[in-house]
Amino acid sequence: MLSASHPARFSHLAMLSLLLALASCTPSPDMTATPDAIRERGELVVLTRNAPTTYFIDRDDQATGFEHDLVLDFAATLGVPVRFEVLHSITEIQEALAAGRAHLAAAGLTRLESRGDRFSFGPGYYEVQQQVICHRNGPRPRTVEELREVSLLVIGDSSYEARLKALRDSQVPELTWQTDSSLSTEMVLQKVWEQEVDCTVADSNIFAINRRYFPELVMMFPLNEPEELAWLLPQGADALSDAITDWYHQANEASFITLVAARYYAHVEIFDYVDIARFVRRIQERLPEYETLFRQAADEYGFDWRLLAAQAYQESHWDPAARSPTGVRGIMMLTLRTAGEVGVTNRLDPAQSIMGGARYLANLRERLPESIEEPHRTWIALAAYNVGLGHVHDARVLAERLGRNPDSWIDLRTVLPKLSQPEHYRSLRYGYARGSEPVQYVRRIRNYEDILNQQLAMAE
Missing domain, CATH: 3.40.190.10 (Periplasmic binding protein-like II)
Structure with a gap:
């Protein structure tokens, strides 16, 4: 207990308590930091939450997500890296932002009147209901x-x-x-x-x-009615708000936000309850028999085993005796010619088929131009597995003619369906193709892969 015999000590502790109290209720200088102050600090601090629509760690142990990618692009305009602080709830995020722990919150938050009393909003960037x-x-x-x-x-x-x-x-x-x-x-x-x-x-x-x-x-x-998602900023962060608005207009003009949204949401548009329910059951009933084979093939050719498993499900529903009217057979549905090229002597042997399919996919990926980066490289290779590498090359040529990026799957999937249109395919080397099929093929594989990852995580 403090006594009057120690006035100097009392004064020192009282002043310390006062400073701590003031610090607890006074915004950190970073709360209303200007872009110049953020550059001087050397990082943009952002609050988010771990979810597939915001921020998550992918199969390569890399941070990704819709909000993550948008924030990175904005930070690039400031010339600084981003430090994400991942919190578990909306309440935690709002309290942390109010306490001055970050420059903004990007966590799938909508504009609410109650939030407007405490925070400022950036521009609306995605519509939800x-x-x-x-x-x-x-x-x-x-x-x-x-x-x-x-x-x-x-x-x-x-x-x-x-x-x-x-x-x-x-x-x-x-x-x-x-x-x-x-x-x-x-x-x-x-x-x-x-x-x-x-x-x-x-x-x-x-x-x-x-x-x-x-x-x-x-x-x-x-x-x-539909409403917009927006980033939250501390009240008074006017200069930062202006910088975000300027970035938004430029990103919107360049269709950047649309492309990022397409990356995370376009492949989930296909939903067939019966198909997905069946897939979830077969993860338990069929996949264990072939999981080791998928893992071995993935290790051999540099793929994630779950991607190969998802592709095999799209091809055959994990049925090693599957056969199509066109003559492709086996769990990876190889043509007789492709089987010969990759050393498969029995297409109905699951071990041969899975290893052969992985080898063929790796071949296609290797033959693509070096300018194509991941994950687009793998997605485009999957499209080639379905429609043929020649038609993929045609789609790349057409993409350049139409002012699209031939190295981007996001752009290429809008071009591929045009291969069935005479005004386009007549001037291309490989001619007509049902270009919508590889688009659906890749979309379904990505969908199955996402579901498989989630089911495996839930089983841990």
Whole structure:
């Protein structure tokens, strides 16, 4: 206990306590940092959360994600690297930003009036819509009024909770729900899938990705009009806000944001409940028999084994005796000619077929121009596996004619369908091709690979 006999000590500790108290309620200088101050600091500090729609670590142990890529591009205009701080909930992110721990938050956040009282918003960069999500075998409300009859769980301090409060106040006074600020939207969706709760509310982009992992989930009805995602900034960060707005206009003009969105969302547009439910079952029932073979082939030719497994499922549904009307056979559906080229003597032997298919895919990847970088290189090689390398070369030629990037799968997949159009294929070396097929082929493989990764992670 302090006493009056130590006034100097009391004064020193009192001053220290006062400074600590002031520090706890006074914004850090970085909260409202200008672009010049950020350059002087040498890094842009960004709060985000770990989710497939924002920021995650890919199979190569590299950070990636829609928000991640946008932030990196903005930081490049400032000439600084990014330090991401990954937090677990929206509440944590908002509190950390308010406490001055970062320059901005990029975490799939929508504009809310309640957030506007504490933060500034960057420009809206992606449109989403809140949707009521339920289990197909459980209660299935069709209107807001019917939500009174189900158990409803949403994450706390979210735009979902704000929307439910507005509906309760204006339409359905009896509307009730539970909140949990410790959960992510993805975790709540899993609880609905496991039928621990009847329904939840989720943004359309989050549901589009996660319904592939939880195929029994269904969207019942939208809960609001479409709204925009935006980055959160501390109030007073006007110079940084102006810099973000300038970047946004340039990125939008160059279609950069559209291309990044396509990278993360375009392949999830295909959803077939029966197909995905069957795939999830076969991960348990069929994949274990062939997993070692996929791993061996992947190690031999430099692929991720899950990519090869996804490709094989697209080809044959992991049926070693599969056969098409055109004569391709086996688990990797090799033609007789291709089998001979890669040393496969029995296409119905799973070990030979998987190793031969991996060797053929690696061959195609190797023969592509060096200017094509990953992951586009592998995606374009997969397209060539389906439609032939000659037609892929034609698509690259056509891409250049049309002012597109021939080294980008994002651009190439918009060009490939034109190979079936006479005004284009007549002037190309290899002529007509059903160019839409390789686009769907690659999209489905990426889809299966994502689902496989998620199922394996859930089983750990």
